[in-house]
Amino acid sequence: MRSKMKPIVYVTRTIPEVALVLLKQYCEVVYRDEVPPPKKEDILKNVVNVDAIYCTLNEKIDKEVMDASPRLKVIGTMSVGVDHIDVEYATSRGIYIVHTPGVLTETTADLAFALMLASARRIVECDRMIREGKWKLAWAPTMMLGYDVHGKKLGIIGLGRIGVAVAKRAKGFNMKVYYYDVTRRRELENELGIEYMELSQLLKESDFISIHVPLTSETRHLISEKELRMMKSTAILINTSRGPVVDEKALVKALKEGWIAGAGLDVFEYEPLPPDSPLVNLPNVVLTPHIGSASYDTRNRMAQYAAEGIIKILRGEEPDNLYNRDVVKIRALHSVKMI
Ligand code: NAP
Ligand code: GLV
Numbered sequence: 001m002r003s004k005m006k007p008i009v010y011v012t013r014t015i016p017e018v019a020l021v022l023l024k025q026y027c028e029v030v031y032r033d034e035v036p037p038p039k040k041e042d043i044l045k046n047v048v049n050v051d052a053i054y055c056t057l058n059e060k061i062d063k064e065v066m067d068a069s070p071r072l073k074v075i076g077t078m079s080v081g082v083d084h085i086d087v088e089y090a091t092s093r094g095i096y097i098v099h100t101p102g103v104l105t106e107t108t109a110d111l112a113f114a115l116m117l118a119s120a121r122r123i124v125e126c127d128r129m130i131r132e133g134k135w136k137l138a139w140a141p142t143m144m145l146g147y148d149v150h151g152k153k154l155g156i157i158g159l160g161r162i163g164v165a166v167a168k169r170a171k172g173f174n175m176k177v178y179y180y181d182v183t184r185r186r187e188l189e190n191e192l193g194i195e196y197m198e199l200s201q202l203l204k205e206s207d208f209i210s211i212h213v214p215l216t217s218e219t220r221h222l223i224s225e226k227e228l229r230m231m232k233s234t235a236i237l238i239n240t241s242r243g244p245v246v247d248e249k250a251l252v253k254a255l256k257e258g259w260i261a262g263a264g265l266d267v268f269e270y271e272p273l274p275p276d277s278p279l280v281n282l283p284n285v286v287l288t289p290h291i292g293s294a295s296y297d298t299r300n301r302m303a304q305y306a307a308e309g310i311i312k313i314l315r316g317e318e319p320d321n322l323y324n325r326d327v328v329k330i331r332a333l334h335s336v337k338m339i
Pocket of ligand 1: 081082102104105108157158159160161163180181182212215219240242266267290291292293294
């Protein structure tokens with residue numbers, strides 16, 4: 001039977017134990033202990049009486065879901081990206097959104113760099129060649145040639161937390177680093193020795209381009225045919241942000257027709273990537289299944305951070321991982337107490 005004192009949180013799918021233990025101390029937990037994400041109808045059924053939803057980036061938390069949950073105070077997502085949540089509607093309804101900024105920054109930057117090195121040096125192609133028994137000559141002057149990473153020019157699109165972490169790694173590789181962002185960050189330019197460029201110039205100059213913007217209406221298809229055609233034919237595109245930031249159809253064309261040399265992709269317009277996607281058959285692409293933050297330590301930290309954010313909101317405190325800070329004003333305007 002439900003304890004009268006404890007708020008209810010619906011956890012949409014299996015999460016690390018550390019978060020579950022924490023949530024259970026303060027909440028009654030409706031736990032869907034299954035690895036795949038729930039169907040929309042399951043979400044709608046389960047959110048009716050809850051105070052909080054603990055979700056991941058695969059669950060669309062839209063107006064319909066929030067309307068089905070009249071008591072909802074807080075949505076906690078085990079992700080830094082919040083493009084799966086209707087932020088504007090949540091804010092207008094005084095619903096808090098907490099997410100996981102910072103704790104996954106270094107792990108995701110590691111993956112962006114791994115994709116850069118793997119694409120440039122054809123690591124996956126080489127591995128495949130050996131496993132398929134196609135390594136016939138011990139060494140040859142022209143075998144499996146790729147591109148240097150050290151000393152080259154890296155263009156970062158979106159100099160936020162992850163963009164900065166990638167820039168720091170690039171400096172260790174003696175790379176020249178350019179960036180484009182909606183906000184110019186002069187203090188970081190001096191601190192990191194990096195240079196601001198307009199997007200078109202960055203696309204033309206860079207040997208590697210790494211994308212780190214959130215998915216918004218402004219960034220959807222930020223990189224389309226026009227932008228891909230501006231890149232060098234020897235350039236490599238890395239995307240660990242969100243798939244729809246790149247027009248995938250145009251990217252396939254660019255890779256097939258040699259407008260650019262290669263790509264390293266962790267995110268796709270449709271996930272999981274359909275097995276018949278043309279990307280699967282292109283040798284000049286390295287593909288990973290949205291694993292930017294997928295290390296043991298980081299996934300535990302993310303799970304815990306999202307849980308802590310939910311608990312703080314439910315206890316009337318303001319957590320540092322509150323995403324929609326405007327909600328505080330909205331609630332004050334309507335004189336809604338934090339619980
Ligand atoms: P962040 O700190 O908010 O950085 C994003 C940067 O992009 C900010 O500097 C932001 O500027 C800038 N930006 C926003 N809109 C832009 C636009 N239209 N044009 C140019 N720049 C723009 O976020 P983060 O923590 O680095 O994470 C970035 C994204 O990576 C997340 O939103 C998520 O989608 C993705 N991600 C993916 C994985 C993975 O598993 N592959 C893991 C973690 C994160 P302002 O701050 O001025 O808006
Ligand atoms: C992963 O993609 C995240 O946004 O945390």
